[in-house]
Amino acid sequence: MKNLQIKNSQFGLIVSLPGLILLLLWVGLPLMLLIFVSFTRYDVINPVKFVGLQNYIYLFKDRIFKLALTRTLIFFAGSTLVTFLFSVPAAWFLSRIRYGGTLIRTLIMFPWAVPLIVSGFIWGWIFNASYGVLNHILTTLGIIKENINILGKSYLAIIAVIIADSWTRIPFMTILTLAGFTSISKSLYEAASIDGADIFYTTWHITLKLSKGPILTGLLITSIFSFRTIDAIFSLTKGGPAKATYVLGMLDLDYIYSYLRFGLAGALSIIMLVLCMLIAGIYVFFLLKE
Amino acid sequence: MKKILILSIVLLLSVVTTAVAGGQKEKIEKEGVLGLINWDAPKTALERLTGDEYILPEGWDKTTEGVEKIFYFNSGAMRHDPATAKNIEVFENLTGIKVDYAEVGSDILFQKTINVFVSRDGSVHGMSLTDGPNELKEVIGAGWAEPMPFWTPEVRKAYPAGLVSAMTGADGKVYATVDTMRSYLLFYRPSWLKAADIEKVPTTWQEVREAAKKAGDWARKNLGPDYYGIVFPAKAYNLLHMIQAGVYSQGGRIIQADGIPVYNTEEGKKSWDYWVNLVKDGIAPEAVLGWTWNDYQEVFARGKSAFMLGFTTYVNRSADQELSPALHKDVFGNPDKGAKGLGDWAVVAPPKWNANMPDDYRAAFIDFDAFVVNKFADEKHKAAALLFAEFRMSKQAMANELIIEGNESFYPGAYEDPDVASKILYPEPRAQSARTTVMEAFPPGTVRAMDILIEYFARAVTGELSSQEALNKAQEEIDMIFK
Numbered sequence: 001m002k003n004l005q006i007k008n009s010q011f012g013l014i015v016s017l018p019g020l021i022l023l024l025l026w027v028g029l030p031l032m033l034l035i036f037v038s039f040t041r042y043d044v045i046n047p048v049k050f051v052g053l054q055n056y057i058y059l060f061k062d063r064i065f066k067l068a069l070t071r072t073l074i075f076f077a078g079s080t081l082v083t084f085l086f087s088v089p090a091a092w093f094l095s096r097i098r099y100g101g102t103l104i105r106t107l108i109m110f111p112w113a114v115p116l117i118v119s120g121f122i123w124g125w126i127f128n129a130s131y132g133v134l135n136h137i138l139t140t141l142g143i144i145k146e147n148i149n150i151l152g153k154s155y156l157a158i159i160a161v162i163i164a165d166s167w168t169r170i171p172f173m174t175i176l177t178l179a180g181f182t183s184i185s186k187s188l189y190e191a192a193s194i195d196g197a198d199i200f201y202t203t204w205h206i207t208l209k210l211s212k213g214p215i216l217t218g219l220l221i222t223s224i225f226s227f228r229t230i231d232a233i234f235s236l237t238k239g240g241p242a243k244a245t246y247v248l249g250m251l252d253l254d255y256i257y258s259y260l261r262f263g264l265a266g267a268l269s270i271i272m273l274v275l276c277m278l279i280a281g282i283y284v285f286f287l288l289k290e
Numbered sequence: 291m292k293k294i295l296i297l298s299i300v301l302l303l304s305v306v307t308t309a310v311a312g313g314q315k316e317k318i319e320k321e322g323v324l325g326l327i328n329w330d331a332p333k334t335a336l337e338r339l340t341g342d343e344y345i346l347p348e349g350w351d352k353t354t355e356g357v358e359k360i361f362y363f364n365s366g367a368m369r370h371d372p373a374t375a376k377n378i379e380v381f382e383n384l385t386g387i388k389v390d391y392a393e394v395g396s397d398i399l400f401q402k403t404i405n406v407f408v409s410r411d412g413s414v415h416g417m418s419l420t421d422g423p424n425e426l427k428e429v430i431g432a433g434w435a436e437p438m439p440f441w442t443p444e445v446r447k448a449y450p451a452g453l454v455s456a457m458t459g460a461d462g463k464v465y466a467t468v469d470t471m472r473s474y475l476l477f478y479r480p481s482w483l484k485a486a487d488i489e490k491v492p493t494t495w496q497e498v499r500e501a502a503k504k505a506g507d508w509a510r511k512n513l514g515p516d517y518y519g520i521v522f523p524a525k526a527y528n529l530l531h532m533i534q535a536g537v538y539s540q541g542g543r544i545i546q547a548d549g550i551p552v553y554n555t556e557e558g559k560k561s562w563d564y565w566v567n568l569v570k571d572g573i574a575p576e577a578v579l580g581w582t583w584n585d586y587q588e589v590f591a592r593g594k595s596a597f598m599l600g601f602t603t604y605v606n607r608s609a610d611q612e613l614s615p616a617l618h619k620d621v622f623g624n625p626d627k628g629a630k631g632l633g634d635w636a637v638v639a640p641p642k643w644n645a646n647m648p649d650d651y652r653a654a655f656i657d658f659d660a661f662v663v664n665k666f667a668d669e670k671h672k673a674a675a676l677l678f679a680e681f682r683m684s685k686q687a688m689a690n691e692l693i694i695e696g697n698e699s700f701y702p703g704a705y706e707d708p709d710v711a712s713k714i715l716y717p718e719p720r721a722q723s724a725r726t727t728v729m730e731a732f733p734p735g736t737v738r739a740m741d742i743l744i745e746y747f748a749r750a751v752t753g754e755l756s757s758q759e760a761l762n763k764a765q766e767e768i769d770m771i772f773k
Contacts, residue, residue, distance in 0.1 A: 044432035129577035130516055130589050146515040151580035240525055241579035242748030257401040258737045260428055
C-alpha cells in the first residue's frame with residue numbers, strides 16, 4: 001500500500017489526464033489540422049498543394065478581408081458597448097429590487113435562451129421596411145412619415161445587427177454583474193452611508209469598483225463571442241447591404257461553404273484566433289492587475 | 291483442449307462469414323449500379339420516362355433489395371412542396387422504398403450539403419442544390435456527385451439542351467436531374483393599373499418602367515407610402531436573374547465564348563443601369579437591398595407592389611386565396627375575383643427590352659434546384675436514390691409539378707399533353723416563357739462573382755459609386771477570379 005502513495009501534485013496530474021487527452025483530441029488536433037490546412041491550396045477541384053504563407057499574404061492584400069476586419073471591429077466594439085451600457089444599470093436596478101426580484105431575474109434571462117440565429121430572424125421581422133412592427137409603431141405615433149429602410153441602409157444595418165446581437169448577450173452580462181454586486185458586503189454601504197456618502201458616490205466607489213472582476217469577465221466573454229459571431233448577422237442581413245455588416249466570420253463562412261476555398265478559410269480562422277487571443281490578453285492583463 | 295477447439299471453430303466461422311460478406315460487397319462494388327440495373331429494359335429509358343406512367347427499370351428490385359428507405363435534404367418545408375410530397379408518395383407506392391427527408395432552409399442548405407460531402411458521409415443519399423446553375427458545377431467538379439446512368443443519348447435529346455449541359459461534367463457524364471425548376475413571368479395587378487390610368491399591359495422593359503412609375507406614384511398619393519411600383523430581390527443571387535432578364539431581353543448573353551461571365555457588355559450595362567435606376571428614381575424601394583427571392587414575392591403577395599418579375603411557381607401561390615389574400619382584393623381592398631376568377635392579379639411573358647426587339651427576346655433566366663446522388667452512399671442506397679432521381683424527371687412526376695405546385699416541367703413533352711395543359715393556370719404565357727427562357731452554364735467561381743455584383747449593386751443604389759463605375763469595378767474583381 002505504501003508504494004501506492006503519490007504526491008498531491010502527481011494525483012492532480014493523473015485525474016486531469018482524461019480531460020487533458022480530450023482537450024488535445026478535440027481542440028489540439030483540429031487546431032493542428034487547421035494550421036496545416038492554412039498553408040495549403042485546398043479548393044476541392046485542384047489537387048491539394050502546400051503554398052506556405054501565400055494564403056495569409058493573399059488575405060492581407062484582399063479588399064474584402066480589410067473591409068470585413070473593419071466591420072468586425074465596429075460590430076464587436078458596438079455590441080460590447082451596448083451590452084455593457086444596458087447590463088450594468090439593469091444589474092444595479094435588480095440588486096435594489098426588494099419584491100419580485102427572482103421573477104424579474106428569471107424573465108430577464110429569456111433572451112439569453114434564444115439562439116442567435118433566431119434572434120436575427122425576430123429582429124428581421126421587427127426592422128422590416130415593408131411590414132416591420134418598428135416602422136408601424138413609429139408611423140402610427142407620427143414620429144416618421146415614411147417607413148425607414150433599416151436593413152437596406154449601411155449605417156442603420158450595422159446598428160440593427162449590433163442590437164440583435166446585444167439583445168441576447170445583455171441577460172448573461174447582467175446576471176454576471178449582478179452576482180458581483182450582491183457579493184459586496186452590506187457593511188461597506190452602511191459605513192459609507194454613516195460617512196454621508198450619497199448614492200452616486202457609493203455606486204461608483206463601492207459597487208462598480210468592487211465588481212470590476214465580474215464585469216471584466218463578462219466583458220471578456222461578450223467581446224470574444226461578438227468578435228466571432230455570425231448567427232444574428234447571417235439571419236438578419238447576410239452581411240449586406242453592400243457588405244456593411246460583413247464581418248470576418250461571414251467571410252470565413254463564405255470561404256468554406258460558398259467559395260469552397262478551404263486553405264484560405266483555414267488561414268482566416270487562424271488570423272481570427274490570434275485576434276481573439278489578443279483581445280482576451282488585454283482583458284486578462286486587467287483582470288490580473290485587479 | 292476443448293476450449294482451443296471451440297475457439298478455432300468460432301475463428302473459422304468468423305473468417306468464412308467475413309469472406310462471404312466481403313465477396314458480396316466486392317461483387318456489388320465491382321459491378322456497380324450500372325451492372326445490376328438495365329436502364330433500357332423493359333422499355334428504353336426514354337420510353338419509361340416519357341409515358342403517362344413511369345416504368346421502373348429492369349433489375350431495380352434486386353439492386354435495392356434490403357433498402358427500406360432513402361434519406362435526402364429537401365429545400366425548405368415540405369408543406370410548400372405539395373408536388374414533391376405527391377411524387378414521394380407515388381415513388382413509395384411503386385417501389386416500397388420509403389423516402390425520408392430533412393427540411394433544410396434554403397439559406398443553409400448548401401452549407402449542410404457541403405458538410406455531408408466533405409465528411410464523406412454516406413447517410414444522406416440525395417441532396418437538393420437550391421442554386422442549381424451555379425452550385426452544381428462546384429459539386430460535380432469536386433467529384434462528390436454520382437453519375438446518373440439513365441441519361442442515355444436518347445434521353446438527353448428529349449430534355450432541354452441548356453439544362454442538360456449545366457448538369458454535365460467535364461467527362462461528358464450527367465450528374466444531376468432537376469428537383470424543381472421555374473422561369474419568370476411579369477406579374478401585375480389589373481385593378482391597380484386601371485386606377486393609375488395605365489391602359490396597356492407593358493410588354494417591354496421600358497414600358498414596365500413607365501407603368502411602374504405611374505402605378506407607384508398613384509399608390510403613394512392615394513394609398514400610403516409603403517406601396518411600390520415594382521419590387522425585386524437584391525440581397526442574394528436572384529438579383530442576377532433580374533440583370534440577366536435585362537440582358538437576354540436585348541438578345542445578349544453573360545457567358546462569353548471563352549466560358550467566362552462578363553456583365554459589363556453593352557447589354558449588361560443597360561440592364562444594370564435599368565435596375566439601379568429603378569431604385570434611385572424611387573420606382574422600387576431601397577428596401578430591395580434587404581430582400582431575397584422570398585421577400586419581394588411576399589411583398590407582391592401582400593398587395594404592396596403593382597409589378598414584379600416573379601417565379602412561374604407564384605402563379606399557383608397567387609391563385610391560392612389563403613396564401614395570398616391581398617391578391618384576391620382589388621387595390622382599394624374590395625373583394626375582386628379578377629377576369630379569370632383567380633383574383634386581382636395576372637401574368638404575361640417576360641418583357642423584351644424595347645419595341646424594336648423580336649418577341650423571342652421576351653426571355654428570362656431559368657432557375658432550377660438540382661438533385662444529386664451522394665457518391666459516398668453505399669451502392670444499394672445509391673441505386674434507390676438514382677431510381678428516385680429518375681422518377682422525378684419523368685413525365686408523370688413533372689405533370690404533378692406543373693399541376694399541383696406550379697413549377698415548370700423539366701420534360702418539355704408534359705406541356706403538349708392536353709390533359710396536363712388543361713389543368714395549368716395561365717398556360718400561354720408560361721409556355722412562351724418556357725420556350726424563350728435562357729439557360730447559361732456558369733463556371734465554378736460564379737458564386738463569388740455574384741457576391742461581388744450584389745455588393746457593388748448596393749453601392750450603386752446607395753449612391754456610393756455611380757452605376758457604371760460600380761459595374762466596372764465589379765467586373766474588374768470578377769475578372770481576377772476567372773483570369
